[in-house]
Amino acid sequence: RDQRVGRRDVALQNQTVVMRGTKIGVISASVAYQYAREVFPEDASFLKLGLTWPLPMRLIREFAEKVETLYVIEELDPFMEEQIKAAGIKCIGKQLTGSMYEMNTQLVRERVFGTAPEVKIPEVTPVPRPPALCPGCPHRGFFYAMSRRKNVVLTGDIGCYTLGGTPPLNALDSVVCMGAGFTVAVGMSKAFAREGVTDKVIFGCLGDSTFCHSGLTGAAEIVYNKANVIPVVLDNRITGMTGQQDNPASGYTLLGEPSNDFNIDRVLEAMGFEVLVVDPLDLKAMNETIDKAIALRKEGKFPAVITRRPCVLLKREPTPKRLCTVDPEKCRSCKMCLSCGCPAIALKDGKAAIDPGQCIGCTVCAQVCPFGAIS
Numbered sequence: 001r002d003q004r005v006g007r008r009d010v011a012l013q014n015q016t017v018v019m020r021g022t023k024i025g026v027i028s029a030s031v032a033y034q035y036a037r038e039v040f041p042e043d044a045s046f047l048k049l050g051l052t053w054p055l056p057m058r059l060i061r062e063f064a065e066k067v068e069t070l071y072v073i074e075e076l077d078p079f080m081e082e083q084i085k086a087a088g089i090k091c092i093g094k095q096l097t098g099s100m101y102e103m104n105t106q107l108v109r110e111r112v113f114g115t116a117p118e119v120k121i122p123e124v125t126p127v128p129r130p131p132a133l134c135p136g137c138p139h140r141g142f143f144y145a146m147s148r149r150k151n152v153v154l155t156g157d158i159g160c161y162t163l164g165g166t167p168p169l170n171a172l173d174s175v176v177c178m179g180a181g182f183t184v185a186v187g188m189s190k191a192f193a194r195e196g197v198t199d200k201v202i203f204g205c206l207g208d209s210t211f212c213h214s215g216l217t218g219a220a221e222i223v224y225n226k227a228n229v230i231p232v233v234l235d236n237r238i239t240g241m242t243g244q245q246d247n248p249a250s251g252y253t254l255l256g257e258p259s260n261d262f263n264i265d266r267v268l269e270a271m272g273f274e275v276l277v278v279d280p281l282d283l284k285a286m287n288e289t290i291d292k293a294i295a296l297r298k299e300g301k302f303p304a305v306i307t308r309r310p311c312v313l314l315k316r317e318p319t320p321k322r323l324c325t326v327d328p329e330k331c332r333s334c335k336m337c338l339s340c341g342c343p344a345i346a347l348k349d350g351k352a353a354i355d356p357g358q359c360i361g362c363t364v365c366a367q368v369c370p371f372g373a374i375s
Contacts, residue, residue: 014050025067157181182218322361
């Protein structure tokens with residue numbers, strides 16, 4: 001009982017009552033309160049709850065008695081609304097706002113008041129800028145090599161390398177969930193075999209962090225079920241997408257302390273794979289490794305490719321600062337360098353130009369240029 005009383009005292013200390021009128025009252029919490037304040041008229045009164053369990057039902061009842069119509073504006077499920085109705089207090093909530101889609105001011109305005117917000121369309125249409133891999137990203141070499149091949153299918157995964165599916169690389173054919181880089185490929189290989197599709201080579205890719213998190217079972221399934229799949233682990237030594245967190249394969253704990261290195265190579269070898277390790281920014285070596293993996297798979301073996309180079313943002317292994325430059329006399333304006341999707345490259349006066357503030361000298365663009373205009 002003392003604990004319940006204590007929680008009730010805390011709940012009462014975290015409430016805000018704004019009385020402006022008696023026609024409309026709104027009960028809300030968190031960011032939904034900000035949406036409601038923006039949408040409801042100026043004479044609406046508000047009860048903002050700072051703690052929603054347990055609900056301060058006595059305060060809610062007193063507030064409800066002061067207004068003619070009571071609304072409950074909350075995200076997700078009708079958590080507060082159901083408790084308030086169970087207490088015998090009439091209110092309007094999810095019957096208007098609904099349970100689908102992300103709540104925002106536009107949704108509240110349209111569903112509660114039936115009005116659409118005024119939207120001003122700019123006269124100038126902005127240039128489309130799809131999200132791109134960072135300048136110097138080690139994944140770029142792999143995806144560029146895969147994008148030039150027409151007889152491959154590449155199943156992807158959740159990570160910064162998902163950007164390998166955006167223009168101009170357009171290398172990924174599917175992205176489902178963590179681990180699906182391997183498992184979707186297994187299912188696809190079985191479907192291809194049943195339907196007699198023999199002219200496609202299936203690759204499945206995921207990152208080093210995802211391999212530790214969700215890739216081990218999929219890798220084992222490739223060997224166990226004899227799937228016609230070549231798995232690829234994009235090892236950039238860190239968890240890149242969500243903030244540079246360490247993982248078992250990086251050799252450090254989340255506190256930055258050295259730890260036992262989870263050796264991806266040996267794990268794959270123990271499963272029965274023949275492991276091929278390559279620097280993905282060396283396009284010649286990258287293409288040779290892909291060709292070798294395809295040849296091994298045709299021989300009935302199980303190759304696995306590891307592309308290994310640290311993330312350019314990894315402070316622990318800083319990338320030496322170098323710059324690629326363009327010789328405008330040699331540039332033929334063929335735009336081949338743009339096909340690698342590096343944000344540091346653009347066209348200036350019809351010629352390729354490289355932003356020195358972004359370039360780190362990974363040389364992928366130089367390897368792509370057919371006229372030797374980039375060095």
